[in-house]
Amino acid sequence: MPYYLDFSPGMFLVLAFAGYGLGAVGALAFWKHPRGAGWWSFGCAGLAAVGGLLSALSALTGAGRGAVCQVELPSLIAYIPLTLRLDALGAFFVLVVSLLGVAVSLYSLGYARELEGRKSVAALGAFYNVMLAAITLVFAAGNAFLFLIAWEVMALTAFLLVSFEYEKPETRDAGVLFFVMSHIGTGCLILGFLLLFQACGSYSFADFHNLGEKLPPGKRDAVFLLFLVGFGVKAGLVPLHIWLPAAHPVAPSNVSALMSGVLIKTGIYGMTRVFFDFLGAPPNWWGVTVLAIGTVSAVLGVLYALMEHDLKRLLAYHSIENIGIILMGLGAALMFLHSGHPALASLALLAGLYHTMNHAVFKALLFLGAGAVVQQTHTRNMEDMGGLARRMGWTSAFFLVGAAAISALPPLNGFVSEWLTYQSLLQGFGTTESLIRLMFPIGGALLALTGALAAACFVKAFGITFLAQPRGEGARRAREASCSMLLGQGLLTAACVFLGLCPILFLKVLDPVTQQLTGLQLSGQLNAADGLVLSTGKPEAGTISMAGVALAGLGLLLVPLVLWLALGRRTKARIGPTWDCGQQGLTPQMEYTATGFSKPIRMIFKALFRPRREVQREYDFSPFYATTIRFESHVEEVFQTRIYRPLNRQVLRLSRRLRVLQAGSLQAYLIYIFITLVVLLLFAL
Amino acid sequence: MPLLASLIFVPAAAGLACLPARSRRVMAALGGLACLATLALGVALMGRVLEQGVVTEWNEFLCADALSAWMVLLISVVSLGASLYAGRYFQRDLEAGAVTFGRVREFFVLTPLFQTGMFFVVLANNMGVMWFAVEATALSSVLLVALYNRRTSLEAAWKYIILGSLGLALALLGTVFLYAAAVGPQAHEKLPSFNWSHLITEAPRFDHGLIKLSFVLALIGYGAKAGLAPMHTWLPDAHSEAPSPTSAMLSGVSLKVALYALLRFHILTTACLGSGFSRHFLLGFGLFSMLLAAPFILVQKNLKRMLAYSSLEHIGLICAGIGMNTPVTIFGALLHMGYHALTKPVLFFAAGNIHQTFHSLEFRVIGRGVIKVLPVTVLFMSLAALAAAGMPPFGMFLSELTIIRGGLEARQTAVSILILAALLASFCGLLQQLSRILPGAREPGPDGGARRTDGVLAMGLMLGGLVLFSIWLPAPLYKLIQQTALILEGKS
């Protein structure tokens, strides 16, 4: 299909790539003018993202929805066709990335101002554009070659962006860890794709469709595992997640937002693509594995998040949690496909994809908020923050919406997708007679645990960061973020609310995706009453209407209003000091800390965290009147200390041992050759 | 115009013309011009080969087919880069008093001779002549390795010459056996010719036992020169101690030229035996080299040695790719040869700048934050390192993928997985090591050492070429590589 000015998804997509390209090149052209570089690159990125948005929306809605849009770009290397192929699944993910692209680019316009003179805005802008383009290309690639190239370019730019503040050793290590893990994942992907290629002799995704049925079972399982690991690394599944909490926090915050929002979603995209599109009818254990890993990731992710007092690390751990929740949906969908319940599978898939969108929106929102906070306070340590709600009112409000959404509180979007997940798990209980079905309610219970812990975590994150008195100088001096930064956050906040209140509208957009993957369109069935009430397909099985809840809540505000008018109209509010037990006023040191806040959880899950604490007191007369107390508390990251570090040590030790081979002695070298010679001579006889 | 002869004479003349030269500038200019000329000749040769298939001159003494033409292109490109870089490099060395003018002249005389030797290797029709051309490259390069006359460089040179000469003695024995195999049991008269063009037509009639022996000896002999493990032990020493332009030449093409000689034996052996005898050896040694290189990269303490091990890795990959012996893998391996030739010199040039600025190649001594002192160098180095590690959009990603893909296509799954694993491991090593020195905070040091723009031309040219050919493989080049692959498959 040619890509003239026909207002097709393909045209918008090509325009989007052109926009990102212009943004990247232009940013470099403005190397010496950071202001110009910022405006140009983020402006271009924003416009290009709008192009991507249009492309995705026109592919998913309107007359030709669900049609596969294919664009052949001219390729300069004979054996690599540059095929863009936007089907419904790809278009949905392009929608995710483009939506975030618009908001984050808007935010970056203001965010980059602060970097001027300190870091190269041009480099940031250029890499930012390339990363967005690469992520979009990952979703729009039509063959494995192009996909892998886009995948690696994405990893590369993400690495460069993570290493943006390369002066800090922490950043450097995080970048390397990210890149190494990512590359190992890519290795698995390469192998997986090549195994698929081996089976059909083509790289085209169109030819991979349902290819799994032609593979022998053993190989098919191998492909499944390879892709699970390969995409799992990028998605941050436990235990492949260790790069994520290291890398996301150190990147510039707009990049963190994109990384947590969409970069890790490329893993979800890949799994959905491969498991549902390529591999055909799944055996039961695939779904069980995915569901189990998802559940474990969700619980462990949120537990580790609770232990963090680095605001951005905390958010990064929450990404692991949410990826787990998404995978619970996907895993359940796989299990339903196996047991022959396509409608349920579609529901579970919808839950997963909906949560993908939601997580992208609220996590980006939270990272943008955290970015604004970090920019003002110059620290990521929550223990030095506080009191920001009074200083950064809008940012705190936006962050609060994000926090409520990620904690799955009604009436926001996080609740809707988790509700869908619960529903699919509940209904899944009846799909099979085997004991495996216990996984569904247990998964649901753990999902509830996850949600409640997430709420605890965000009470901590919001409460310690934004409420009470400032604990540090940076927080004391904080000012409201700039206008464009607020606009970017506001856009995402609006998206959070919209996705919560009007799920049916969004589910309509998802229809072509489920049509493609399971052959069913659900939005009609899920629509219970005029588009505002969402059901699970059977209205008697439960309905929700977040719009209704919100409206009813607003209506019920009448009750306090009436009570106030009736009884307390003449009351006055006086500002006074907080009760300080008769001391000389409260100081910030007396406030509850983030570490203190999560201590009960730390003690309850002692077995997992293996907390260590060191207390040193110095006192003059009595140990009860210490002059100084130093308190240190550590939580062990089990996967690092028990798996990765020993592994790393072993590899290094083995490598050092091998160095003996090259000990500098010419005699030894001659002996190597001599032995080779003798062996080969005997061999050649 | 006698293309082949000029290819040999132009650099030789440039080298000899440097003998009486008094000025470094003049010598550098001469070298550069000669390289430009050979590059032009190489391109012309490519056209001629594509047109005629085989080009011969001097009564078939010189002969070039697609494989030779491909090698000629690589040699000229890397030499051009090295000569562009060498001028300023030695100026800095002279300023720092690291070398005397006599030594610099030695470099500018020997490098073109080294180049001549390599051209001779790939253009010689006679297998015996090819042998002594390889020996000539070894002898000219060993003095280059010893140029700094430091203790360590003498040690490296000594190891290089001893292991190299011994290897070449074995290769000579292999050549002798090849001759004997060609003569066969019946003939009592002289072999009509020991020329490649003759041998390849007669190959199926060779004595099987002798050709096997001959290949094995050539494998060890030329393999030692090509740096295949376990004969590679000289390689990190020589690469790390030589002046950076020489390191670039050694790693960029010299290894491949030796491999070329080995491949000629491989083709003959395969043509004679018609079985996988030689390819399995290539595959085995290639894989072994790759797997051995990875841990050494991971715990290496010296920048240039690490780069040398990376070369070992790449040579291993090329060898394994050819050893897998499917059209796709051979194509990938040849492509990889080209991309590696464009990439590795950039790394060595950057390492040269770093060496001259920090007066050491030890990671520990260099410390972190090189980017603050040499931003441009670090930019090029990072890009080249990413390319060498196999990241897209650089071409090595494609060539590596092609090789693995070919392997899987031909059901050599285990081998492909091993290759992939080794590549992953070396990627991790390279990234981990370079991240120790390149990023980080540091105060810009005192003046001296490389300036910001030093070597930009050479590095930019090579890297630009890499990027260009990564995204655009011109049709003639593509055809040339395909024809070369056909030769290696034994189907030409």
Next chain:
Amino acid sequence: MTMNAPTSTEIGAQLITICAAGMLVFQLLLVVQRMLLTSIRLFALQSLLLAAIAGIIGYVNDAPHVYIVAVLTLIGKVLFLPWLLDRQVRRIGITQEIKPLFSAPTSMMLCGGLTLLGYVVARPFTVLERLGNNTLGVAMTLVLTGFFLMINCRKAITQVLALLAVENGVMLAAVALTTYGMPLVVELGIFFDLMVAVMVLGILVYRIRESFASMDTDKLNQLKG
């Protein structure tokens, strides 16, 4: 062997066998020898035998260009190189190889094994030999033991000598396996290469002695890992 071979061929064959055996003997002596000057003489004698073999082949086969090889060997390996090495050794003033890797008895035993290996490798091809019996075996043995000599000794000069001994083995294989020797251009190339190689080695030995005040290659072990 043709049935109606002229007598000169048979005589030639026997002479060649004897000379080859002599070369082997000199090689073994070289392995156990510690005095550098003696080693150089032994090498000269071995080369002389090689030249003789080349001469005999030239005569028997009436191949004038093999004479050239013989003459070149005579001039280069019997006269020039020994003189050059001799001068080096005298200049440096070290005359003894110290503590080789293996003791003399072990060396001899290992060399015996290598001889066996050489013959095993050469056995399938003895039918191909034009003149002499088992010359190819001797050649292989020379290569292998030369290699062993290189491993065994630690002085730079001895290593050069070992390299040359390996080269002798290769040349012997060349004349043993081919009626007329290699093409002349190859032979000439090899010869000049050898000369240049020894020159380069000489330069290096000189420089090493300058820097290290020794020609003990054990000291060359700074480059590791």
Next chain:
Amino acid sequence: MNLNPIAIVLQTVLLLLLAPLMTGLIRNWKAKLQNRRGPPFWQPYLDLIKFLRKDMVISEHASWVFRAAPCVVFVSALLAGLMTPMLTAQAPLSLFGGVLVVVGLLALGRFFLALGGLDPGSAFGGMGSSREMTIAAIAEPAMMMAVFTVAIGASSTDLSQMARASLGPAWRLFNPAHVMAFVAMFIVLLAETGRIPVDNPATHLELTMIHEAMLLEYSGRYLAFMEWGASIKQLVLMTLLSNVFLPIGIATVATPAALALSALAFMAKLLVLAAAVVLVETTNAKLRLFRVPDLLSAAFVLATLALLSTFLFR
């Protein structure tokens, strides 16, 4: 849309009025059981009116979150109440959400309650928030499991539907699954409403209070809304227990007779539940904070057993 405005208003009023009554009753009975006179059971009404009329002192460190919290707590509890069936099986707002939304709304209230506790910057508030969120987090799986048991039986998460489905022949109410789920849910009720083995609603002892600690800085009408919200939440949870796990007598049709019967049954069940709470509160001591997980995990195990028994003892 089957939204009945009259039902909504009626149930709102019922919730508002009944909630302080339950709190007062429990307090009064508890005092009686402890041989004290105790406040009269209508004391909470008087308190609320008093609070509403009083001036407020607001902490100087507090932000807008502090002011928003009482409204959110109050409204979310009311909303949750409107989704639970009280007198008729058909809850007024059941279209807007079932048990999951109720749980979500309670979580929303708790979220803001905890934030309100943190905002003034007092250490007590922080401590209370921390403990409240912790206990809620570990109570949540047990609650969800218990809910699932009933929901799976009814194959619906709609509370009205669940009540109707449980409303079968009387013997089905006493199947082991429901009994165990009921007990689990009762433990969760104790935890969620801050009752004795978990929290002591009567104490203002600094280190043991949880819920009270968060309210420490609230005064005047904000305190009224907070307290009222807490009462409503307690009522909602008790209603859940009585009407979903034990829906005897609930009206399935809106005839006056059925409604009257339903009201009687509902009150009776609430009183029994309140009595049970009082009994537990007087006979037990408060658990140490780190022992609470044991209790709640027992609830979780019970709920899991309940679920297992739905298909093991069929």
